Amino acid sequence: MSAPSLPRLQHIIGSGVVAAVGIWVAYVSYTQQPAEAFLFPRLIASVFVVLALWTFAKACLGWTKVGTGITARQFTNLAPGLGVALVYIFWAAKGLGFYTATSIAFFILLSLYDPAPHGALKSWVKRVIITACFMAVMYGLFALLLKVYTPREVFF
Numbered sequence: 001m002s003a004p005s006l007p008r009l010q011h012i013i014g015s016g017v018v019a020a021v022g023i024w025v026a027y028v029s030y031t032q033q034p035a036e037a038f039l040f041p042r043l044i045a046s047v048f049v050v051l052a053l054w055t056f057a058k059a060c061l062g063w064t065k066v067g068t069g070i071t072a073r074q075f076t077n078l079a080p081g082l083g084v085a086l087v088y089i090f091w092a093a094k095g096l097g098f099y100t101a102t103s104i105a106f107f108i109l110l111s112l113y114d115p116a117p118h119g120a121l122k123s124w125v126k127r128v129i130i131t132a133c134f135m136a137v138m139y140g141l142f143a144l145l146l147k148v149y150t151p152r153e154v155f156f
Contacts, residue, residue, distance in 0.1 A: 007068055012059045019052040040148040080112050102138060107131045 026045035029038045058064045070078075084105055092101035110130060116123035142148050 008059070008062065010070055011064060012056070015052065015056040015059045019049070019056040022049040022052040025049075040146055081109055084108050084112070098142075099135060099139060103131060103135050106134055 022045065026042070026049045029041040029045045032038050055064075088101055088105040092105065095101070096104070107127060110127050111118070114123065114127060116126065118124075
């Protein structure tokens with residue numbers, strides 16, 4: 001059997017990383033206390049793990065259509081967002097609190113990837129309004145509707 005092509009290998013590695021993260025998140029959600037606070041994350045994490053493992057298995061077996069893979073230019077475009085996501089996941093959400101960190105991360109990502117000009121005041125006002133609306137929906141969903149635990153530290 002020949003070695004997998006580069007696009008297929010990229011798909012295997014990517015789906016494997018996602019599956020590993022999913023397993024880690026599921027493990028954390030099943031081992032943290034108080035157990036009631038992690039009921040919703042357990043449900044989401046369990047579904048996430050099943051889908052991630054299915055995708056990984058399909059990639060390993062060659063059942064997915066992988067296209068041409070990610071080019072260096074595409075990876076360069078994705079790298080700033082990946083950096084923001086890693087800082088958010090491993091430090092900001094716990095260190096700043098869920099809502100504060102999410103607001104900052106969302107605003108940064110929106111600013112990085114919004115094609116509107118960065119020199120126009122109107123585009124910055126639009127980004128602030130979009131971020132505020134997004135956070136209102138997040139707060140309404142998690143705190144009011146689902147009544148789930150979110151990391152609370154420095155701010156809220």
